[in-house]
Amino acid sequence: MRDKQSRTTHSMRDWVASLSGTAADVVAETGTDRPHLYARVVASATQLARVRARVGQWTAGLGMDHEQVRDVVLAIDEAVSNAVEHGYAGRAGMVTLFAACNEKSGDVQVIVSDNGAWRAPPADPGSRGRGLRMMKGLADKFDITKDRTGTTVVLGWHVLASLRPGCAA
Amino acid sequence: MADELDESPPLRCGVETTPDATIVTVSGEIDMDTVTDLTEIMTNALARAQRLVVDLTGVSFIDSTGLRALVDVHIEASRTARDVKLAVGDGQARRPIEISGLDQVLSVHDSVSSALAR
Numbered sequence: 415m416r417d418k419q420s421r422t423t424h425s426m427r428d429w430v431a432s433l434s435g436t437a438a439d440v441v442a443e444t445g446t447d448r449p450h451l452y453a454r455v456v457a458s459a460t461q462l463a464r465v466r467a468r469v470g471q472w473t474a475g476l477g478m479d480h481e482q483v484r485d486v487v488l489a490i491d492e493a494v495s496n497a498v499e500h501g502y503a504g505r506a507g508m509v510t511l512f513a514a515c516n517e518k519s520g521d522v523q524v525i526v527s528d529n530g531a532w533r534a535p536p537a538d539p540g541s542r543g544r545g546l547r548m549m550k551g552l553a554d555k556f557d558i559t560k561d562r563t564g565t566t567v568v569l570g571w572h573v574l575a576s577l578r579p580g581c582a583a
Numbered sequence: 584m585a586d587e588l589d590e591s592p593p594l595r596c597g598v599e600t601t602p603d604a605t606i607v608t609v610s611g612e613i614d615m616d617t618v619t620d621l622t623e624i625m626t627n628a629l630a631r632a633q634r635l636v637v638d639l640t641g642v643s644f645i646d647s648t649g650l651r652a653l654v655d656v657h658i659e660a661s662r663t664a665r666d667v668k669l670a671v672g673d674g675q676a677r678r679p680i681e682i683s684g685l686d687q688v689l690s691v692h693d694s695v696s697s698a699l700a701r
Contacts, residue, residue, distance in 0.1 A: 499648075
């Protein structure tokens with residue numbers, strides 16, 4: 415993704431400026447000048463496999479172990495699925511994904527945000543509740559904010575120093 | 584990402600009917616994009632069998648959307664006095680099933696043979 419940074423800098427700056435609360439803190443703490451993953455994808459189920467592949471590659475590149483990579487990939491899939499199903503509910507839109515390694519703590523921090531209007535379907539079969547519960551269980555840190563501008567999910571994992579050579583300060 | 588080729592995650596399902604049960608063998612990735620195929624195959628298989636075993640040992644990914652399909656077929660089976668068992672083993676499906684607490688709800692087994700033995 416780094417090679418695309420010059421092209422995406424402007425829109426990324428806009429996106430960062432739109433953040434508030436926990437998500438804004440995450441970006442302030444991790445910074446955007448270090449290697450990170452930033453992607454804007456169409457809010458569609460067809461994008462999920464691609465997002466998972468990209469996230470898996472990025473987290474494995476940091477040196478995270480196999481089980482943690484699996485948890486990060488699954489939690490991010492849940493967050494993006496959530497945006498597709500509830501944030502936009504079939505309407506066109508974009509999902510923004512940001513992942514970075516905090517230089518001081520070494521923690522991996524992830525933001526998944528959309529600009530949809532959160533709504534539960536008339537007969538929610540409980541799967542989104544399950545998705546949220548899974549994110550909470552998979553990540554060491556979980557925060558979700560829904561307001562009229564959209565939904566923002568923050569996920570975080572503590573990574574042992576020995577397992578993150580790619581995030582060395 | 585948008586400039587990359589659009590590749591759907593491969594999901595493969597096979598159906599085998601034995602004297603004991605109908606076995607649906609699933610491999611690949613189950614998500615919001617692929618789950619419809621799985622739901623259709625499981626629903627059709629359940630309609631024609633008293634006993635269904637879904638072999639998930641070869642699944643490389645499943646999320647809450649896929650789990651909902653498993654819960655739905657479990658509910659339908661209970662409603663019609665039929666039996667659905669899952670073979671999970673040490674596969675990738677185990678972690679999502681456990682983290683969601685569904686190992687307490689669904690009938691989870693190590694293999695197809697152990698699912699059939701019960």
